[in-house]
Amino acid sequence: GAVVSQHPSRVICKSGTSVKIECRSLDFQATTMFWYRQFPKQSLMLMATSNEGSKATYEQGVEKDKFLINHASLTLSTLTVTSAHPEDSSFYICSARFTSYEQYFGPGTRLTVT
Amino acid sequence: DAKTTQPPSMDCAEGRAANLPCNHSTISGNEYVYWYRQIHSQGPQYIIHGLKNNETNEMASLIITEDRKSSTLILPHATLRDTAVYYCIVRVATGTYKYIFGTGTRLKVLA
Numbered sequence: 160g161a162v163v164s165q166h167p168s169r170v171i172c173k174s175g176t177s178v179k180i181e182c183r184s185l186d187f188q189a190t191t192m193f194w195y196r197q198f199p200k201q202s203l204m205l206m207a208t209s210n211e212g213s214k215a216t217y218e219q220g221v222e223k224d225k226f227l228i229n230h231a232s233l234t235l236s237t238l239t240v241t242s243a244h245p246e247d248s249s250f251y252i253c254s255a256r257f258t259s260y261e262q263y264f265g266p267g268t269r270l271t272v273t
Numbered sequence: 274d275a276k277t278t279q280p281p282s283m284d285c286a287e288g289r290a291a292n293l294p295c296n297h298s299t300i301s302g303n304e305y306v307y308w309y310r311q312i313h314s315q316g317p318q319y320i321i322h323g324l325k326n327n328e329t330n331e332m333a334s335l336i337i338t339e340d341r342k343s344s345t346l347i348l349p350h351a352t353l354r355d356t357a358v359y360y361c362i363v364r365v366a367t368g369t370y371k372y373i374f375g376t377g378t379r380l381k382v383l384a
Contacts, residue, residue, distance in 0.1 A: 163316075193371060202360070203317070203374040216369070252316050256370055260305070264316035 161187045161257045165265035172243055173273055180238045180268045182253030188233035189255035193262070194226075197250040209236045243272045277361045277375040284381050285355075291348040293378050295361030298342045305364050306337060307372070308346045310357040317360065320346065351382045 162185040172178050182192055190211050195203040207217045207228050215228035225247075227239040236255075240247055248271050254264040278296040285291040297306065305324050309317040321328055321335045323344070328335045334347040348355055360377040364370060 165316075191370065195374075202376050203311075205371060205373060208369050208371055250314070254316075254372075259370065260322060261319065262370065262372065263319065264309075266316045267314065269314070 161185075161255070161261070161263045163253065163255050163263045163265040165251075165253055165268050167268060168266065169269045169271075171271045171273060174244055175242055177239055177241045178243055178270060180240075180251055180253075180270075182236045182238070182255070182265055184234045184255040184257075184263075187255070187257055189236075189257070190233060191256040192230060192236040193254045193256075194228060194236075194238050195252045195254070197252060197267075203252060206238075240270065243270070245272045248272045276373075277363055279359075279361055279375060279378045281376065282379040282381070284383055285348075285351045287353060287382050287384050288350055291346075291351040291355065291380060291382070293346040293348075293359050293361075293380065294343065295345070296343045297361070297363045300341050300363050301365070302341075303365060303367070306335065306341075306344050307362040307364055308333070308335065308359065309362065310355075310359045311377075312357045320359075351380075353382050353384060356380060356382045 164183045166181045192209040194206045197203045206221045207215045209215045209230040211230045217223045230236040252267040254262050307322040308320040311317045323335045337344045358377040362372045
């Protein structure tokens with residue numbers, strides 16, 4: 160299947176700082192990418208839909224000024240957690256739409272805010 | 274998107290078939306059923322999808338009832354490596370193609 164990577168795989172940052180997470184589709188172009196958040200022992204929660212060259216569409220309850228999403232190219236989307244706090248500690252997962260039928264997920268990024 | 278309902282957990286003996294049910298009683302005619310699984314601390318892995326007909330690939334079989342209100346994922350010969358959380362997702366065929374994950378079924382394959 161198609162490959163999606165995320166960087167970094169783990170990050171620890173101090174409260175009040177910003178963290179950027181990259182999501183790349185390695186062997187295909189993705190006009191649409193998605194960002195999810197997953198807390199321990201819970202399901203994935205969709206945060207936003209990222210379309211190349213346009214503004215992201217955020218799900219209800221997700222603060223767009225706190226979770227900045229940029230999809231500048233067909234192979235790269237970035238999620239920046241601004242002014243991170245301990246409650247933002249979570250597992251962040253991206254996915255990229257390969258075709259109308261297939262969506263591939265990255266391996267996830269574990270964010271810990273101290 | 275239609276909501277899905279799955280049992281929270283199931284056990285299966287190694288080498289036996291694992292049958293994972295999913296209810297999606299509010300599914301619309303243009304919505305597909307997708308199955309993904311997530312092994313601990315990894316991203317979800319695609320398994321199979323279908324619209325109306327039963328589907329089979331190298332990983333699993335998907336049985337969709339005639340009224341499309343429920344489906345069953347079948348892992349024909351479960352192995353220990355199949356231990357994971359299995360998610361049944363119903364997704365519209367057009368538009369954003371976004372997935373709304375339910376709570377999933379935690380499958381434990383026992384030796």
